[in-house]
Amino acid sequence: MRVKDLRVDFISVLSEIYDDVEEVHSFFYILSEKFLGLKRVDVAISLDMIVPAEVIHDFVQAQKLLQSHVPIQYVVGDTEFYGLPFIVNPAVLIPRPETEELVDWIIKDYHTSRTGGLFKKEPLKILDIGTGSGCIAISLAKHLQNAQIFAMDISEKAIEVAKANAKLNNVDIRFVLSDILNSDTLPDDFDIIVSNPPYVRDLEKKEIQPNVLDHEPHLALFVSDTDPLIFYKKIAELAKDNLIANGILYFEINQYLGSDTQLMMEHKGFESVQLRKDFYANDRMMRATKRTI
Known part of the structure; x- marks a missing residue:
């Protein structure tokens, strides 16, 4: 043939x-x-x-x-994120372009801060909660080479994939196997905490394509309709104790819950809470600063 x-x-x-x-x-x-x-x-x-x-x-x-309808990325076993190669399999979500925008926001904030902006000290300590394939943590480690990066996930299989990706991209990440919803504290104090947690409500499943709904890990995707901000609330609570003064929390968020997420963060005591739209003009990212007393 x-x-x-x-x-x-x-x-x-x-x-x-x-x-x-x-x-x-x-x-x-x-x-x-x-x-x-x-x-x-x-x-x-x-x-x-x-x-x-x-x-x-x-x-x-x-x-x-x-x-x-198996996603093409799972078929070939790899994909690209922020210009870097990543191994992917059904244990982890396939990295999305929207998440690249979140990574880009953090990197640009860091470089802007070098002339007197958000981050005042080096090396930065950064925690990625719900790391999955490791795409956020590894991309940050690659572009913020003085940063100390921690990455947490509930899934042992996801951690295995993320470790392989860290090796593939020649970066040093400290991985932590932990259930954030049942955590009383975080493994250290951090300058930046970033998370792309589960945020798709059950009611939104009808909007999800079969290749995602039938093959990507539901544990990393869906939350109940009754408490869709459960991960954001928990992370915000932990961040109040484990972010340094003026530390920054970055989230990828549900496009339909931008205002709700922003209001919750303000009620939790964060300031300068900023929503940002993705390239589809959907509310997709949030940045918030830990309030100093």
Whole structure:
């Protein structure tokens, strides 16, 4: 089988499952790079290349997974976040572009502070709560090289993935296996605490695509309708004791609960609480400063 025949068959089968034909094409090119070492631009000049039998087998297996709406990142086992490579599997959420914006906010705040802004001392101590794949903690470690980074998660399997990603990206992270909802304190005092906790309400499941709903870890995604801010409240309470004076708390938040989250943080005693929209114009991030007495 030649590359052009493989492409026709692959796209024909998956176009019956996926409405977006461009998405199906993107799957083919991702797999071509993974299995054939051909980038998208190379495929166009390699259409008559004979595909080895073992590679055809790999494509068929990947196609079957995609027919079941397994995310392409899980199919290939990796993704990119903030320009860095990350291993991903069903034990961890697939990193989102919106979370890159949160990381970028922290990094830009840090560099701005070098001329007299938010952070007054070095090395900074930073805690990432609910680290998952480690994408936030590792990206910060890569770009804030003097920072001491801690990363916490309830899932032992997630910690294993995050440790592998730290090794892959050659950064030093202290990992902590802990259930934040049942924690009485944090492992140290910090200049920055950041978290992208579960925030999707059960009532919002109808908005979630099958590839997410059926395959990504619900433990890292969903909260009850009755107490959707449960993680934010707990983290804010702990941060009152374990953030240094004028320490900063950063959150990724539910787009529908921006005002509620902001009001809660103010009631918890934080100041300069700022909402920020993502590139889709949704309330997605929050920054708050620990009030000094």
